[in-house]
């Protein structure tokens with residue numbers, strides 16, 4: 001360290017880049033004489049001068065990049081708004097969005113432009129030549145750098161074409177049987193638990209566990225044994241915690257990232273084995289019963305033109321990416337779905353009426369895609385519930401070149417640029433009474449909600465738009481429908497029920513306390 005500092009004597013002139021950058025800043029006088037020789041100055045003054053210069057440089061670069069955008073006119077040295085991002089709150093985000101269509105912040109010297117309007121958010125999502133998704137820093141370590149989710153441009157488009165075949169209507173028809181039976185098993189367990197202890201309980205983990213088992217079975221079928229499914233579900237929480245927007249960046253033992261990497265290793269072992277077993281099962285013939293088998297079968301078809309040489313590891317990484325992308329968002333959507341229904345008895349009554357009508361009163365009838373087609377109210381509710389509380393409120397992107405995002409502002413290359421969805425989804429001109437839950441707005445073909453699909457950014461937009469939309473909405477609809485005809489559920493309100501907790505996605509702060517009882521059959 002000492003020798004390093006020795007080389008950095010203040011007798012050296014500041015690099016020209018630095019001088020140019022500093023020329024723009026109001027504290028210029030500090031640097032005007034920066035190239036005077038200080039050869040006789042003690043090293044600690046030299047070090048102090050360098051540190052001081054770097055701190056001033058940090059401020060000036062921030063102000064240079066920020067230009068006229070709203071946002072603090074200076075940034076906290078080194079860490080910036082780190083403290084705010086450790087415990088993000090909806091109120092904090094809303095205050096940021098209220099600053100303007102575009103606003104600036106800096107965290108750990110990463111310059112960030114936040115977009116709060118529909119126009120700017122869509123522009124970011126639909127400008128692949130200027131910006132690409134940048135999952136949180138830890139994501140590459142946790143999901144592995146070679147995972148397809150980190151592909152961009154043509155490579156991404158080609159890979160995604162293959163994966164789109166896993167979400168066709170034919171494939172979804174296979175998955176819905178799995179969803180139906182697993183959901184019924186879980187509801188039976190929930191009711192058995194409630195019979196043993198009728199006190200209200202948060203459904204936070206209950207819903208997460210259901211989603212995890214459903215997804216694992218949909219993706220891997222019988223190829224992940226019960227023991228593996230339990231182990232993945234138990235460890236998965238570590239992955240969720242490591243993927244928060246801001247985290248300690250090094251994978252030292254005991255840190256969230258370290259724990260998440262260990263959890264991923266366990267999951268990958270089971271998922272790779274599942275991919276191998278799915279290939280073997282399809283080689284023996286038979287109809288696909290899960291996504292991995294569907295994938296193998298699609299590749300065998302004569303009409304299939306894409307890649308065929310997917311290794312077990314690659315297939316496992318895709319499943320891992322789906323688990324990662326689905327688990328938190330779908331759980332958030334489901335938990336708010338329960339909360340919204342329990343708090344809106346009129347809506348719940350309409351949803352139940354539709355269920356009994358389409359099922360002819362038979363609550364044991366397994367759900368099919370054709371039945372879902374006849375349940376517009378259910379699906380309108382799911383859509384509206386996520387409009388009110390979008391599970392994902394923002395997705396970080398990074399600029400790959402200078403990005404002229406508006407007439408008077410260009411986001412510098414290498415910045416983070418964040419499209420946000422909340423304002424789009426609560427725009428009073430598109431969604432009148434936007435703070436009210438009104439599923440009917442989606443049932444009227446001429447409503448402003450339906451006339452402006454561009455505003456519905458719950459699943460993003462552009463080349464990286466969510467691949468699992470149909471699967472996610474269908475699963476949420478199915479769970480809420482079955483829960484509503486098989487159970488009565490009462491939401492026990494607490495002072496935290498309306499407060500939002502952000503764990504990557506949004507959740508009610510009290511975890512949504514529900515009191516469950518079996519519902520008499522019609």
Ligand code: HEM
Nearest residue numbers: 322325326329330333392459460461464465466467468472
């Ligand atoms: C309610 C549930 C869900 C919500 C709200 C949601 C939301 C999102 C959003 C906002 C994005 C970013 C889009 C963009 O950058 O434009 C995304 C991407 C993605 N989602 Fe979802 N998602 C959900 C469920 C799922 C499920 C169930 C799966 C998998 C089966 C999934 C897989 C993915 C993948 C793989 C991507 C990245 C796509 C790409 O880069 O091409 N998501 N999702």
